[in-house]
Amino acid sequence: MTELRSKAEHTEAIRRDRRIAVVINTRSRRGRRHYFEVLDQIHALGFEPLAELSVVNPKRLRAHLDKALETKPDLLVVGGGDGTLSSAVRHVAHRDVALGVLPLGTTNNFARSLGLPLDLTGAIRVLDTGKVADIDLGMAEDRPFANLASFGVSVEVAGTVKPWLKRILGRPAYPLTALTILPGHKPFKAILTVDGKRHELLTDQLNIANGRFHGGWQVARDISIDNGMLVAYQLGSGKKLRLLGETLVRATTGRWRSLAGGPFVMGREMLLETEPPMAADVDGEVRLRTPIRLRVVPNGLRVMVPSEFEDS
Secondary structure, three states: OOOOOOHHHHHHHHHHHOOEEEEEEOOOOOHHHHHHHHHHHHHHOOOOOOEEEEEOOHHHHHHHHHHHHOOOOOEEEEEEOHHHHHHHHHHHOOOOOEEEEEEOOOOOHHHHHOOOOOOHHHHHHHHHHOEEEEEEEEEEOOEEEOOEEEEEHHHHHHHHOOHHHHHHHOOOHHHHHHHHHHHHOOOEEEEEEEOOEEEEEEEOEEEEEOOOEEOOEEOOOOOOOOOOOEEEEEEOOOOHHHHHHHHHHHHHOOOOOOHHHOOEEEEOEEEEEEEOOOEEEEOOEEEEEOOEEEEEEEEEEEEEEOOOOOOO
């Protein structure tokens, strides 16, 4: 593992040497429209990026991230949606480089979890005025993730939601698509083993979160991306009307209760088994299937955050 500078030293290096590289996914919801605006604002802050890369073909994203990191920046600035940022997370995890996040997607869950401004000017300003923090990294088997692993309806929604609907509606496109899928969806049995305790439930949707947000709404008021814990929670209980009601509440209010009020299971490591075996959506990529072991790596990722971010 690479030896890391202190966070204070890392922050000072970024402010002093201005060694950054920029990768923007121009296939993201706002990336194409704001690409040159982003670069202009970064230059206006006194940065002269070592690399300025535009991702037109998503299949080339990882190659572009590798090319940017070859310049040995102190700060890798990545603009795009949560899927783009998840790929960036896997590239910089455990390395002596911080990730700068520009929210250019539909839900921007990761940016919200970091407390970043969702307007571009505000997010870009953080690159200059913020600080380096280390946050938790989720692991699904050997696959790092920043925000969420989900099972059930959401996997089908992710593969069904129309790009044009996301462009027009933004984050409400997801719950609205879910409402069209729910009538034909079958609930599944989930067995979750946490700290030796076995939890069984029947549900249409199970989420295991590292970050604070899902679908652009807060999972719970007091959840954190920096507390060394994963949080598992279900939507519905195998009853369509209940899940329909919860989906509508989330779509219209984004309301969630406190962790202390449930229905949450928290732990550093979790084993999930399902009947039948199911695909896992890990930060927007469907690559794994249950059974699956998930765990958290405390302070596994360095990021640039606002100065008021509480870094434990």
